[in-house]
Amino acid sequence: MYNPQLNQQGELIHLLTTEGLPKRILNQVLDRAAEFVAQGADGNKKFGHLAGRSVFNLFFENSTRTRTTFEIAAKRLSADVINLNIQASSTAKGETLLDTIHNLEAMGADLFVVRHAQSGAAHLIAEHVQPGIAVVNAGDGRHAHPTQALLDMYTIRHYKGDFTNLRVAIVGDILHSRVARSQIHALTTLGCPEVRVIGPKTLLPTGIESLGVHVHHDMREGLKDVDVVAMLRLQNERMSGAYLPSTQEFFKYYGLTPEKLALAKPDAIVMHPGPMNRGVEIDSAVADGERAVILPQVTFGIAVRMAVMNIVAENQARRGN
C-alpha cells in the first residue's frame, strides 16, 4: 500500500505515524538518536545538520513540553526556529488549515512540526505541502504521536536492550490516546511479543485487539510479570461524566501504586509521557521511585526529535537534487 511517509526509495520524508513504518526505519531513528546522545555526552551540544533551514513549530493545540523539546532539538541542529501558536491567531479569523500552511511555505519553511486537535491533520498537510518540505507530526487528535512513541522505544531499548523478549503494558485512557496507538505500532513492528492494554471498557477503543494487543481490565492481571509499564495521562475532561465516575475510583483501580507495580517484574521500568497527574494515574511514590524513567525519557526525547528532523530533512534534500 502507498505510504505517504516514504519516498519511492522507501526513505522517510515525513514522520506522520509509526504505523506502517518498516523496522529498519524505526531502528535508523533510534540509532541516529543514540549517536546524538553519545556526542552530547562528550560535551558536544551543537550540530550543523539544519543550518540555514527554517523549522516552523505549528501548534494548533496547547503544548509546552513537546513544543519546547522540538524547539531545543531544532536549535541544536542549527535550524532557525519559528514558533506559531495558531489557535490564538489565524484559524480564529477563519483561515483554513491549508491556507495557513501555504502562507508559511511562502515564508520559506523547510520543515513543519505540527500538532493539531484533529486526527489526520498531519496527513492532510503532508499531502498538500510542496515537494521538498518535510512534515513531522507532533500529535494529531487521538491518532498518532510518533516522536513520543519513538522516544519511548529509545528508552525501552536503553534499559532493556532488546524488544523480542519483553512484555509491555500500556495503562489508562487508551481511547483518547495518540501516544498509546503510536506505541502499539512501534512495539509490534520492533518485535515485542506481548503488548497489553489495561483500562476500563469506557476508555478502550472498539476492536483494539486488531492492533495486536491483549486487553485487560484488571491491573493485577495486566501488570503481572511485565518488563515495561507505560502509563498514560488522563485528560482533565475525561475525569468526570460518563467515562469515569471519579478520579478517586480511577486511581483505586487503575492508578499505578507501589503495590500494583510489585506485580510486574522486579526490574520493570515505568514510563509516562507527561505531564503527570499524581494521585490520578500514578502514585508519587512510583513517579519519584527508582523504577521510573520519566526524566530520562524527556532527555532522550530531544535526541530522538533531532534524529527525526535530521533524517527527514536529509531525505527531502536528496530528493530535491
Place this chain on the structure above:
Amino acid sequence: MAIKNIAILNGRLVDPLAGTDRQADLFLAEGRIVGVGQAPADFVAEDTIDATGLVVCPGLVDLAARLREPGFEYKATLPTEMAAAVAGGVTSIVCPPDTDPPLDEPGLVTMLRQRAKAHDLARLYPVGALTVGLKGREITEMAQLREAGCVAFSQGDVPIADLQVLYRAMQYAATFGFSLRLRPEEASLVNDGVAHDGEYASRLGLTGIPVVAETIAIAQIVQLMRATGCSVHLARLSSGEGVAMVRAAKRDGLPLTCDVDINHIHLADVDIGYFNSQYRFDPPLRSGRDRDAIVAGLVDGTIDLICSDHSPVDDDGKLVPFAEAERGATGLELLLPLTLAWAERAGVALPQALAKVTCVPATFLGFQAGLSVGHRADLTVFDPAATWRVTPDALKSQGKNTPFLGHELKGRVRHTLVKGKRVFDA
C-alpha cells in the same frame, strides 16, 4: 412549445414495472407513450432517436437529492443540478427540506417549485419539513404544505431529540395519511462521532458512531408506528442490523419502507484510507459486513430502492481534516452507473435492478414508471456498455466531490426525455 411526436427505434426496452427486457420501438406523443412495437395508426414521427445498442427505460426517480436552493447557492444551484440530473438520466428529483430557510412554509415550497419550472428539465418534488425550522419542537402545517406540493415530510438529517414531538408528528401525519421520511439516528449516540465505530476508526483515532445509534432509532420508530399507524420510509440505512430490523418489521406487516444510497452499496469504512475526506458520510460508511448485508437486503427486497443522496460539496468543504469535512458527495450523475455496477456484481437482472431507481421510487410519488401505452414519456436512453471516467470536467453538477473521482464506470446516458421532450442528448 408544441411537443413533437418522437419515435425511439431499435432500442432494448427494459420495463422494470412489467419486468420485461426486449427489443422494440417506442412511440411518444403529447408527453405519453402511445405505442410499443407498433406505432398508432395515425402516428407521424417528427423526430426519431436511433437507439440501436442502447437501453430504453423509464426515467430515473431519485428520492434524495439536495439541490442546495434556497440558501446554499455557492455550493450548487437549480440550473446546474437540474442539468446534472438529466445528464444522469434522472427525470424526477425529490429534494429534502434542509435548505436555508428550511421548507417549512407553503410559500417557500411554492417559490421553489416556480423556480424549478423556470428551469424545466427534470420534475421536482419537494419534501416538507416535519417541524418548524427543522428544530424538532413544533410540527409544521403539513396539510397546507401538502397542498403546496410536498410529497412527504422529513427532518432531513436533523434528528428529533424529543420523542413526544415525533410521536405527535406521526399521529398528525397519520390523520391525513401522509408518509414520513425519517433518517434513523439517535443523536446522543452519535455525539461527536465521525466514522463507523469499529477497528478502522480506532486505528485512525477517529471518534466512532456505533451501530446502536441507528438500531435504537429504528426500534423507536417501529414502536411509534405501531402506536400511531403512521407509515414511514427510513432514509439511508447503513448497518446490517438495521436491515435485519426492517426485514422483521416488514414481516410483521408494518407500513415500513427504506432506502440506501449509492455510496453505501459500494464502500466501507476501510476505504477511508489515510483520512480521505471524500469518504465522510452521514450515516458513516460501516464495515464490509454491513455493506454486504445492505447488498443482500437490496436483492431480497428488504431495501426497497436506491437513492443518490446527491449532496454537492465544494473543495473548501473537503480540504480540511476528516472530522471537519462536510459530509456527502455528488450523486445525480452516478446513480445509474453505480446501480448498474451493483447489479452486475450481485447478479441482478436489468429490469429488477432498474426497478430500484425507477418504478419503485415512483410509487412514492404516486405515479407508475413503466413502458406501456399511457405511461409518462419520461425516459432514459443509455449505453450499458460505454465506460467513462469520473472527473470534475465530466460532471455537470457544481459538486465535483465524490469518492468515485477517477473511477471508470460503465453506463452512459445518451438521451433523456421528460414530458415527451428531449432535455438531454450526449
